[in-house]
Amino acid sequence: MTFPVQKSEAEWQSVLKEKGAEPGALQVTRHAATERPFTGKYEAHWQDGSYHCICCGNLLFDAGTKFDAGCGWPSFSQAVPGAIKENVDLSHGMRRVETVCAQCGSHLGHVFEDGPAPTGLRYCMNSASLDFDAKAS
């Protein structure tokens, strides 16, 4: 899969540093690592606004679709249409659906089919992959 936004590892590192990303952000976004549950800055964050890809700024989720799944990662019931691409992930002996940013291919987390109505989806995301933007009032 190729993505419109392409950068080298060193370039991503400096982008993330500039944005004040969490220390594990490079491993999570570019190498599909998973942050430890209940450690991310957006896990219990309920402000009104929007969530963007930490790497390229692509709008991913509206804060209105965030819900408390109790799993320790920020969870959303709906993604912005076209913002996310899905890959089947067979690592760790499980069949999961990986979600990546449609613009830059950044690893975001996984999507599961046990979310709330009306979508029935649970986008289980890494805080380190997200950048929050408060809504201007």
Ligand SMILES: [Zn+2]
């Ligand atoms: Zn991105």
